[in-house]
Amino acid sequence: MNITNLSKIALNALLRNKFRAFLTMLGIIIGVASVIAMLAIGEGSKKSIQDQISSMGSNLVIVMPGTQMMGGVQQGNASSKALDVRDVKAIRLDCPSVSAVSPEVRGGGQVVAGGNNWPTTFYGGDVNYLDIKKVEVKTGRMFSEQEVASAAKVCLIGQTVADNLFGKEVDPVGQTIRFKNIPVRVIGLLEEKGENTFGMDQDDLLIGPFTTVQKRILAVTHINAILGSAVNEEATSQAVTEITTAMRTSHKLSEGEEDDFQIRTQAELVSTFSSISDILTTLLGAISAISLLVGGIGIMNIMYVSVTERTREIGLRMSIGGRGLDILMQFLIESILLSVIGGIIGILVGVTASAVIGNLTGWPIAVMPLAIVVSFLVCTAIGVFFGWYPARKAAGLNPIDALRFE
Amino acid sequence: MKRNIISVSSLKKDFIVGEVTVHALRSVNLDITEGEFVAIMGTSGSGKSTMLNILGCLDKPTEGIYLLDGIDISTLNKNELARLRNLKLGFVFQSYNLLPRTSALENVELPLFYNDSVKPRERRERAIAALGAVGLADRMHHMPNQLSGGQQQRVAIARSLVNDPVVILADEATGNLDTRTSYEIMALFQELNAKGKTIVFVTHEPEIAGFTTRNVHFRDGNIIKENLVTNRGSAREMIMAMPLEVDS
Ligand SMILES: Nc1ncnc2c1ncn2[C@@H]1O[C@H](COP(=O)(O)OP(=O)(O)OP(=O)(O)O)[C@@H](O)[C@H]1O
Ligand SMILES: [Mg+2]
Helix, strand or coil: CCHHHHHHHHHHHHHCCHHHHHHHHHHHHHHHHHHHHHHHHHHHHHHHHHHHHHHCCCCEEEEEECCCEECCEECCCCCCCCECHHHHHHHHHHCCCEEEEEEEEEEEEEEEECCEEEEEEEEEECCCHHHHHCCCEEEECCCCHHHHHCCCCEEEECHHHHHHHHCCCCCCCCCEEEECCEEEEEEEEECCCCECCCCCECCCEEEEEHHHHHHHHHCCCCECEEEEEECCHHHHHHHHHHHHHHHHHHCCCCCCCCCCEEEEEHHHHHHHHHHHHHHHHHHHHHHHHHHHHHHHHHHHHHHHHHHHHCHHHHHHHHHCCCCHHHHHHHHHHHHHHHHHHHHHHHHHHHHHHHHHHHHHHCCCCCCCHHHHHHHHHHHHHHHHHHHHHHHHHHHCCCHHHHHHCC | CCCEEEEEEEEEEEEEECCEEEEEEEEEEEEEECCCEEEEEECCCCCHHHHHHHHCCCCCCCEEEEEECCEEHHHCCHHHHHHHHHHHEEEECCCCCCCCCCCHHHHHHHHHHCCCCCCHHHHHHHHHHHHHHCCCHHHCCCCHHHCCHHHHHHHHHHHHHCCCCCEEEEECCCCCCCHHHHHHHHHHHHHHHHCCCEEEEECCCHHHHCCCCEEEEEECCEEEEEEECCCCCCHHHHHHHCCCCCCC
């Protein structure tokens, strides 16, 4: 008996029970669709976190006060020491792998203009601050070295703040706002960056000279962080080593002492968040894999029932010349057809559902080609695996017993 | 001399049911030659179906020799038996055994699906010819549930003919049908027999057996009597002679 004939027989047998075949496939359809959609959601969030973080500058190196954290565990209990401008100078002088470095000072407060007010954060940096953070000026200009030196009361304004203070119509550049009651002139509007993956509005800020934020607004001498750019992405770890040395010298730490600062790199953040979303993806994948398994058991159940229900048919087929192998193949092909057709529909549904979910929720979605290939193979395997036992049972029947089956 | 299609000697068949052994066939000797139309008769439980199932290679005898068209079936394995059924045997069952929701034509085609040497085109042509031979050329695309009992049995007969078997085996093929329809089926068998088909027909109705050429009587697993039918009736003529149903 050749495969073409057997496939035709199997297909005819399925078509005789279209509705039941569809119900059987439903398990596989839902299973495959959910595997694909879940993995697409998981993978999409991972991709967007990676994009998001590298859009902040993949060669960004951040120095913060405090002890080094490794995987969330505090290493040692050395005290932390506030950072100041001397540290920035040390890095600027001693770290050839760092191309740009800027202090960062920040303070939260209410900003008022006319009758409107809005809570926001005022960031202070050096003239290269925008370059390091990969932020562009939309209209107006960046502050000058002169303005840094004189702690001029100028700032650049984020779109969110501008909208809330002035509305869409008014050009904020040239206006004067009051931050914590200090009048500050707006000299530039920042290019919009939107929300980041963690839901933080990246346009809800003011940026001014760090000297202004330190002296005029917060009245402090320390800085909150030092932002540096490695010359390129590969130089990041070299930059970290150089910065560590420079910082230890600057803080006069002796040989055995723990670092009293910590250094974060974008690359490190990417890998941390990637591994978090890998866990998420695995979890979602596992849940849907279970539903795929349940779908497979559904197929086995139907095939098993239909072997019993179709015993007389099996007997008849044997009486007109069907061999055990032919019967086995017929049932196996039926079950493979069920799972493969179900799998293909499931892939289509999964891809469509991913797109629809992406559209409705605005979540980033990335359908994994691998997920499609794997779920197709899994479907075939389910067909063979769950079809095998009932098919064997059918093939092992004695023709006369099958014919006489009541 | 005509060749022996079926040659059975000292055939025994025991069924073991729990502690009890049922001797369904005790020691049967039977030869059937080409072109015969044999009725196997006997009371219920006498072993007729058991005999037919063994002749049909659906069941194996406990003891004894069975030569089908010269082949000793005890030397064949399961797959070879299946092939033998496919090429040399045709079955007609009391309950038709048609595949539901499958057209008459596809039902008749079925045996040829299991024969690789028959190409799809030939398969279709032979099935159409077989349906024509049983007078159902105009019912090819009907489903079994759209056919009367007699018509379903004709489809089953067409299915048994389609592989051009050396012998057709029928077990109570008229058992579910009314008298007139039974005669129509017997008329069909008589036509096939007249064209040279060898037929073995199990029945317990003497008037049905009267349409065959030889009657073999079973009792308690033994053949107790054999006789050639002397004044063989024609089923076609009997139908003609029957009073017509009152048509509205
Ligand atoms: N599979 C089986 N298992 C056990 N006993 C069986 C089996 N098949 C038949 N028998 C027994 O063998 C004997 C012959 O049965 P068989 O079916 O051949 O009778 P039959 O002549 O065809 O009767 P009927 O006219 O009622 O069909 C009976 O006693 C029956 O109970
Ligand atoms: Mg019987």
